[in-house]
Amino acid sequence: MKSYQLSLLLLSFWAMSSSLLAQKIAFVADCNASKVVLGNAFRLSFRLENAEIKKIRFPDFEAQGFQIVEGPVNESRYTNINGNRYTFEAYTFSLAPNEEGNYTIGPAEVTTYGGKVLKTMPVKIKCVAPSSSNVQSLNDHNLPPELAGKVLFRLECENQEAVVGEQIRLNYKVYTQIDISNIELVKEPEFPKMYSKEYRFFDKDPRVEVINGQQYATKIIYSMGVFPTKNGELSIPPAEILISVGRQDPRNPFASRNLKQYPLLSLPKTIPVRSLSGQDKDYTGAVGEYDMELYLEKDEITTDEALELVMRIRGLGDIKPITAPPVHFKEGSFKILEVEQKEDIREGGRGIGGEKTFIYKIDPQEVGNLSLQPSFVYFDVRDRKLVRIDSSLEVKVKQGKRILNQEVAEKAVDSSQVLSMQAALKSASWRPTPQPFFGSYRFYLLSVLPFLAFGGFYLLLLGRKKSLALKEKQALKNAPYRHAQEQLKLAKTALKTDTVGDFYRAIEEALKGYIGLQMNIPLGERSKERLQTLLPEKEAQELGEILEHCEQALFAGQSPHKTMEEQLKHSQKLIKQLEKRLA
Incomplete structure (x- = not known):
C-alpha cells in the first residue's frame, strides 16, 4: 500500500x-x-x-x-x-x-x-466562462451528493492503439474541488504476462485543469509503463485509491475528527495491439523514437585484420528486445565473426529510453574497394509507421600476408617447394662442416629478438588504442552537428515536395536533437521550455519562435512554401550560431 x-x-x-x-x-x-x-x-x-x-x-x-x-x-x-x-x-x-x-x-x-x-x-x-451544467453530471464514482462531481479519479493514456513492444504510459490522476487530507493507492493495476514498470520521474506538481467548464486542481499520483508482448486486446484493469476528506484532530494527530474515507476506482480501458512481424525483413523489434550512429574503426585494412563497426541506437523506448540490425554486403566480400552488445537504460520525464551499442567484428573475404550497408528499421510512434535508416560505408582491403583463396595458396606452396628442391639438387656440392650454432653470435641475436619484438608490439598496441580513442572522441564530438545537418537535409527534401509534416518534424528534430546531444540532455527531457533555459536570451527566443511555428504548422497540417523556406534558413542560421557557442 x-x-x-x-x-x-x-x-x-x-x-x-x-x-x-x-x-x-x-x-x-x-x-x-x-x-x-x-x-x-x-x-x-x-x-x-x-x-x-x-x-x-x-x-x-x-x-x-x-x-x-x-x-x-x-x-x-x-x-x-x-x-x-x-x-x-x-x-x-x-x-x-x-x-x-x-x-x-x-x-x-x-x-x-x-x-x-x-x-x-x-x-x-x-x-x-463557468459552466451552467450540474457538476453532479461528472460523478464517476458513486459518491454522496455533497461530493458528486467534486472529486474524480481517472486514467490518462495517450494511446488509442498500440503495436507489440510499444511503450504505453498510464497516468492515474486525481481531480478535486475540495480539500483532501490524504490519498492512498490501495490497488495498482497488474499485468502479470507482460513487461511493466513503475516510473519514478513524472510531473508530481499540482496543476489546474478545466473539464466541461468546471475548474479542478489535479495531480498525478501514480505513473507506469506497459509494453505489450503480443497482438490482440490489451486490457487495463482499474486502479483503486482511498481518499480522506475532513480534518485531523489537532490535539491528537493519530486520531481523526470529521474525517471520512471514500474508495475511488478508475475506469478499465482496452487498447487494440497489432504485430509488426513480417512487414520488413530487416525489422529487429525497435519501437519508439530513435537515432542511429555509425563509427568505423578503419576504412582501410589488410587481409590480416578484422574490421570493427560500431552501431549506436539511441532514443526513447524499450531497447532491451532490440536485436542486432543487419549489415548488408556483396556475397563473399565479408564475413561477420561476432556481434557484441552493450546497453545503457535510462528513465526520463517521457518514460524509458537509453542507448544500445552493437559492435560488429567483420572479416574481409576479398581484396579491393568494398561496401557495407547497415540498415536500421524501427516503428516510429510519432508517425505510426515503420521507418528505415540506411547507410553505406566504403572499405578498402589490401593484400596482406594472409592469402584469402586457400586452394591457390596451397598450390603455390607445393610448386615453390618442388622448384626449390630441384634447384638444390642441381647446385649440390661438398662443403666444410659448419661451426656449431650454440654459443655463436647468431644464437645470442636470435635469443634477444623475441623480447625486442614483444616490446615493439606492445608499444604499437598502445599507440593504436590511443589513436582509436581519439578518433571515437572526435566522432562523438561531431555527432550533434552531423545529426542536425542530416535532419536539415531531410527538411530540404521535404521542401521540394511540399511535404509539410515531414519538413517541420525534421526542423524540430534538427534543433532539439542538436542541443540535446550537445548538452547531453536525455531524449525524454528535450522540451521546448527546458532547452530554452539552457541557451542565451537571443538564441532561446529564436529557438522558441521556430519551434512554436513548427507546432502550429504540424497542428494545421499546411504551410506556405515561402514560409517553409524562411524557417529552413532561420534554422540553419541558428544551428551555426549555436555551433560557435557550444562546440
Missing part, C-alpha cells in the same frame, strides 16, 4: 532530481495552468537557479488584466549532493483574470550579483 499527500495550497515544482543538479544559471517562469474558469485563480512562479538575486522586476499584472489574490511569496533552497551544488530562489503569485479571453503575461527580469540580466519567457493563459 502506498500513501501520497496532496496539498492544494502549495506548489511542489521544486522537487529535486539528479538531472537538475548542475551549475547552469537559469531564470524560468512556472505556471500551474494553461486554462482557468472566470472567478478562479492560478499560480505563477518566477525561479532563479544557481545564482543570487540582486534586483528583480515582475510584470505589471493589473495592467495586463489580472487581480493579485496572493503574493509574492518568497522561497529559497540550497542543495549539495556529492559536490553538485544547486540553489534556487523563487517568488510565487496567485492571480485571477478579470474577464474572459486569451492573455499573455510578459516576462519578469532579474539582475544577479554576478552582473547577469535574465528574462523569463512569456506565459499564455486562457480564461473561459
